[in-house]
Amino acid sequence: DTGVSQNPRHKITKRGQNVTFRCDPISEHNRLYWYRQTLGQGPEFLTYFQNEAQLEKSRLLSDRFSAERPKGSFSTLEIQRTEQGDSAMYLCASSWTGMDEQYFGPGTRLTVT
């Protein structure tokens, strides 16, 4: 069990550029979640997948954000036309049907300059 992995760990980008992050969940987990954490705050829910279906999206997920999980394994989160307010830690978590606990990856820290 290698845990949830996320890449890259850090990303610095200029305002207006597009960025994409990847999350690899724990291998047998069919549920995958994305959260955003800004400095000094707790994580805030963005979206959730069960297998390849995106079943829930937060109002925080503006139309510049898109998440996919095409084969029900890894997931990508893309932010288009980044803004300085997008600077945050983006956390991915996974879980398995029948268990409620979510296991988190190390996060991708995004800095928009």
Next chain:
Amino acid sequence: GEDVEQSLFLSVREGDSSVINCTYTDSSSTYLYWYKQEPGAGLQLLTYIFSNMDMKQDQRLTVLLNKKDKHLSLRIADTQTGDSAIYFCAESFSGTYKYIFGTGTRLKVLA
């Protein structure tokens, strides 16, 4: 609505017990969780409690849940310097898989 609050900071001496508190507004939660976050890292699940339980003990960790007062606490016995971190409580609810997190409590353990 969903709102989870925690005190921002707690300082204890090594070997003492730490008690981290959390209050929440939505009483329909199914499970309540405690996570630990070290600097620059993701969240590590410490323990959780089902909403119809009052207490859960797991080695040095004791979770107390007072549903009437909507109050959750985490007691760490024999606190060590390695326990220094930010601690988050979180709620889950029936019908959704998102967690609602508190603002986090920074625990500092003094040697």
